[in-house]
Amino acid sequence: MQAGELLDAGYRYALALPNDREEAEDLVQDAWIKLHERARLLRGRGYFLRTIRNLFIDRHRRNRMILLEPLPADDRLAGSDDASAGTSSAESAIGALVQIGDAQLHAALARLRPEEREALYLNAVEGLSASRIAAMTHRPRSTVLSLIQRGKHKMQRLLHNATEERHESQTRG
Amino acid sequence: MSRKPEADAAFSRALDGRLRAHYRNETLSVAARERILANTPEKSRGLIRRPLFAGALGFLLCALLVLGGVGLREYQTDQLYARLADEIAYNHRKAMPVEFASGDLRAIAVYLDRLDFALSGAQSQLPVDARLLGARYCKVDGQLAAQLQLERANGRLQTLYVAPARAGLAGIAAERRIERSESGPAASTAPVRVVIWQSAGLFFGLAEDARR
Numbered sequence: 001m002q003a004g005e006l007l008d009a010g011y012r013y014a015l016a017l018p019n020d021r022e023e024a025e026d027l028v029q030d031a032w033i034k035l036h037e038r039a040r041l042l043r044g045r046g047y048f049l050r051t052i053r054n055l056f057i058d059r060h061r062r063n064r065m066i067l068l069e070p071l072p073a074d075d076r077l078a079g080s081d082d083a084s085a086g087t088s089s090a091e092s093a094i095g096a097l098v099q100i101g102d103a104q105l106h107a108a109l110a111r112l113r114p115e116e117r118e119a120l121y122l123n124a125v126e127g128l129s130a131s132r133i134a135a136m137t138h139r140p141r142s143t144v145l146s147l148i149q150r151g152k153h154k155m156q157r158l159l160h161n162a163t164e165e166r167h168e169s170q171t172r173g
Numbered sequence: 174m175s176r177k178p179e180a181d182a183a184f185s186r187a188l189d190g191r192l193r194a195h196y197r198n199e200t201l202s203v204a205a206r207e208r209i210l211a212n213t214p215e216k217s218r219g220l221i222r223r224p225l226f227a228g229a230l231g232f233l234l235c236a237l238l239v240l241g242g243v244g245l246r247e248y249q250t251d252q253l254y255a256r257l258a259d260e261i262a263y264n265h266r267k268a269m270p271v272e273f274a275s276g277d278l279r280a281i282a283v284y285l286d287r288l289d290f291a292l293s294g295a296q297s298q299l300p301v302d303a304r305l306l307g308a309r310y311c312k313v314d315g316q317l318a319a320q321l322q323l324e325r326a327n328g329r330l331q332t333l334y335v336a337p338a339r340a341g342l343a344g345i346a347a348e349r350r351i352e353r354s355e356s357g358p359a360a361s362t363a364p365v366r367v368v369i370w371q372s373a374g375l376f377f378g379l380a381e382d383a384r385r
Contacts, residue, residue, distance in 0.1 A: 007209060011201040025205045032209050044227075090180035094187045105195050124189035125196045156184050 006048060007032065013049050016121035017056045019110045027052050027059075050136065053118075089160040096159035108158045116151035123148050253344045254351060254369060257314060257378060262353035262365035264311060264320065265332045265380035271307030271322050278321075281308045285319050290337040292319055294375050299333070302326035313378065314341045334378040342376040345369055352383055 007028060014024035014031075031051040100108075109117055118137070122128045130148065134141040201209075273284040278299070282292035285308060299305070303323040311320040311334065318336035325331060336342055348370035366383040369376075 003210065003213070004206065007206055008200045012196045012199050015199055016196070025201065028201060029205070029209050029212075033212060036213060090177070090184040093184050097184075097187050097191045102195055102198065105191065120188075120192060121196065124192040152181075152185055152188055155188055156181075 006045060009045060010048050010052055012125065013121065014052050014056070016109075016117050016125075017053070017114050019106070019112075019114075019117060027055050030055050046136075053137070056114075089156055092163040093156040093159035096163045100159070100162065104162070108155060108162070111158055112151055112154055116147050116154065119144055119147035120151045120155075250344060253341060254349050257342075257345070257369055258351040258353050258367040260313060261332075261334055261367050261369070261378040261380050264334070265365050265367075265382075269309060269311075269320070272309040274307035276305045278305060281305070281319070281321070284308070285310060288317060288319060290375065292335060294373050295319070295321070295333070295335045295377070298335075298372055298375075298377055299323070300325060300331075303331070313376065316340065316342065318376075329381055331379055331381040334376075334380070336376045338371045338374050338376045342371075345371045345376055 010028045010031060011024055014027040015021065017027070018024060031048060034051055034055070035048060097105075112120070115137075119133060122133045122136070123130070128136070130141050130144045133139075133144045137144070139147075273281060275281050275284070278293065278296050282288075285292060287310065299321075300323070303325055306322040306324055308319055308321045311318050313334050313336040316336050316339065318334055321333040321335065323331040323333055338345065348368060351367045351369065352364050353367055354364035364383040365380050368379045371377065
């Protein structure tokens with residue numbers, strides 16, 4: 001893998017953690033320097049991503065921000081048990097996925113918790129199974145599955161709400 | 174029947190696809206990439222090797238080490254056989270007379286009383302059609318040994334060297350037949366056929382003229 005490809009892969013993953021481009025660039029730069037200082041180029045992509053993750057955790061621990069903590073047991077989405085509401089929510093969210101631009105998607109992703117965003121990224125973009133994500137992030141597989149499911153439910157709700165708001169503004173207009 | 178699971182699954186697939194497209198459009202800015210690479214040691218800017226490559230490289234190195242070790246051991250064994258065959262062929266060509274003429278191995282063992290091993294152990298290794306003519310002391314690989322003179326049923330004369338399988342001679346195991354000729358244009362004697370083996374803690378080297 002060329003250095004440029006590895007840097008981009010690291011940047012995309014870094015972006016999924018804080019959802020902030022500047023911070024993602026800083027993480028990639030710090031991880032890259034660390035990788036070279038310790039002469040660990042032979043370990044490749046997986047090691048680079050883990051270094052980025054560890055730096056992210058260290059940085060936020062230093063700033064006393066509480067991130068990547070266990071899921072609360074009652075973190076349920078309002079209305080998610082309502083079958084008919086769920087169906088229309090999913091359909092309108094799919095519609096929103098088609099219509100919205102990257103900036104709006106980025107804004108919706110920013111509403112997720114970092115661990116949910118990370119799990120979604122690793123699963124959907126990197127194509128990792130829940131077991132592999134669990135091994136990489138040192139979490140139980142069941143927690144990873146919950147993170148993916150909850151992340152998707154949140155995105156569904158956010159996109160559905162965005163569609164509803166757009167309809168309302170169009171009606172008013 | 175509820176359509177919710179199907180709708181959720183459809184959203185899940187759509188979201189995955191959109192996330193892939195979204196993130197794959199994201200690349201490090203040119204300025205950031207240049208800044209990062211500018212701080213990278215020159216030799217590290219090229220190919221970043223995958224763990225698989227590193228693993229394959231490690232496996233290859235281990236295999237080479239193992240094969241190298243096996244090869245070196247094989248080479249050393251070959252060298253040992255060749256060196257002993259040379260020594261035995263050289264002694265055989267000298268055709269030194271026996272010091273004690275006897276057809277009885279027990280009597281020879283009593284005569285060769287400076288040997289520090291039981292010569293009687295050689296009895297089972299004597300060819301069944303061989304007649305023992307006598308013996309003398311000799312040295313094989315620096316160790317005091319017995320040199321037995323034999324005559325086979327077909328009239329061929331052979332010399333059997335018997336020594337304890339210690340030190341360098343301990344490296345002899347499987348039987349090998351080796352033919353040794355004098356080297357160089359001035360070589361005048363016939364080549365010598367040497368058979369080397371080990372049995373019951375004793376080293377044996379049997380030599381005879383190859384052209385007879």
